Amino acid sequence: MQVEKIISIELTKEQAQEYAVKVAKENTDKTVKLVKYMGGGSFGKAVKVTFEDKKSIVVKFLRAEGMLEKETGDLTLLRENCSVKMPAVLFVRHKDERVPVDCYAMEYIEGKPMIYDFALYFASKKKRRAIAEKITEGLHSLHECKSAKFGDIHNPDCGSWREFYKPFAEQILVKAKELADKGEIKKDIVDTMQRAWEKFDIIFEEEVKDACLIHGDLNVINIMVDKSHNLKAFIDPLNSCYADREYDLFQFYNLTGKRFSLGEVYAEKYGVSKRFYDKMAFYGLFNEVYCYIKSGVLVGFIMRPLVKNMNKRLKDL
Ligand SMILES: Nc1ncnc2c1ncn2[C@@H]1O[C@H](COP(=O)(O)OP(=O)(O)O)[C@@H](O)[C@H]1O
Ligand SMILES: [Mg+2]
Known part of the structure; x- marks a missing residue:
């Protein structure tokens, strides 16, 4: 990438x-x-x-x-x-x-992205849990598709997740520093990334066992619901690859995802690693900076909470 x-x-x-x-x-x-x-x-x-x-x-x-x-x-x-x-x-x-x-x-999928379904946002806890179950089951069905190696969807060639992800994350940090020097990204974002990078070996100490097929961008804009507020479809994959399946979960914490406890429901049903929340913070922040580097568009209301969350996690690392 x-x-x-x-x-x-x-x-x-x-x-x-x-x-x-x-x-x-x-x-x-x-x-x-x-x-x-x-x-x-x-x-x-x-x-x-x-x-x-x-x-x-x-x-x-x-x-x-x-x-x-x-x-x-x-x-x-x-x-x-x-x-x-x-x-x-x-x-x-x-x-x-x-x-x-x-x-x-x-x-064409009849329905609309979940983020725009306000009735669902304000629905009962039971209803929100029910849709979270369906979403996580669907995503997990993809994760059940495994490869012997990590990496590109059509040609995975890395023996470990670290071998694939660490150089990628490092490139994001290097590029972010260059942008910070030019005044194109705020210094505090890059400072947080740098401090997180120094803890990489702790955050990623647990080895990722399986190379799982991931959607890569399953946020609440790419989850479609029907008129009865039921799950209809997933759309719009991005950066799909054979990865740490937790690399498919940080999007659940963006936008209105938290309202549905999507990450927690997945964790409860399928289990997650010991450093799950630290990984979510790292993946979320580095991915958002990666998106900014590629597009030149910084979405403040997504970036700010990610920086804040990473700083919070760093206090205990
Ligand atoms: N197959 C589809 N059926 C119905 N609506 C769709 C479909 N694909 C995309 N859309 C609508 O178009 C919007 C943008 O498409 P999307 O594929 O998510 O683009 P982007 O990659 O730019 O995010 C979606 O949020 C959704 O509202
Ligand atoms: Mg989309």
């Missing part, structure tokens, strides 16, 4: 909609009735296209080089191994003169 700023193609919502219609027409023999921008993060933009027969697909544009193969490959493999629904890839399209951004189409 390269730790550097990713060059991405500009794409407005309007362009995404226009291109989505083009590619839908090109790849189906149906008449397009409606087109709706659904959302997107740093490199993706998703558009819903509805046809005359009322069926819909989602066209997702990927604005950076190489993402198309990785994301569609990961989605296909994860879908085959996950007990929770994940969208099927329908077709893949490389950029050209007509549509100058890579994209793929996938099955």
Whole structure:
């Protein structure tokens, strides 16, 4: 995983909609009735296209080089191994003169991201526990898919998790220091990272036994729920690999994830390592800085609690 700023193609919502219609027409023999921008993060933009027969697909544009193969490959493999629904890839399209951004189409999932389901957020403890059970069971079904080695989803080649993760984390720290010197990231974030790095061998003293297939980005925006507030699907894998399965859990502590005790429910059902909370703090902070390095977008309301939490854990390390 390269730790550097990713060059991405500009794409407005309007362009995404226009291109989505083009590619839908090109790849189906149906008449397009409606087109709706659904959302997107740093490199993706998703558009819903509805046809005359009322069926819909989602066209997702990927604005950076190489993402198309990785994301569609990961989605296909994860879908085959996950007990929770994940969208099927329908077709893949490389950029050209007509549509100058890579994209793929996938099955449309009826529902919305869990973060926007306010009724679920305020639901009873029992209801929140019930959905947390379903989510963790689904994620654990992926984790049951194991490899002899850690690393890349299609070509894992590391004998241990440390061999894969430690050099990666170090690259993030080195790059963050460079950015701090240029005044592009606050010094206190990098100071916290440095102090956490010094405790790496303690935090990661317990050896990770299994190389498990991970989603890589299962936060509450990538978990879809239906109108009855039940779990519907997982979407949008990122950086999927064969990893420490706990590397798939720190996202549960971001945004509204804590409200559903997702990490605790997973821990209760499947067990976690001794340094679990220290690892969650380390993984969360280093991943967020990694995302910032790649995208240039710093999300303060995610970053601040992560720095605070790492500092809190460091007091006892
Ligand atoms: N298959 C799908 N069915 C329905 N909605 C989807 C689907 N894929 C994405 N979306 C919607 O589009 C939004 C952005 O898509 P996502 O794949 O998460 O992009 P990004 O990688 O930029 O986060 C999601 O939060 C969700 O609301
Ligand atoms: Mg997403």
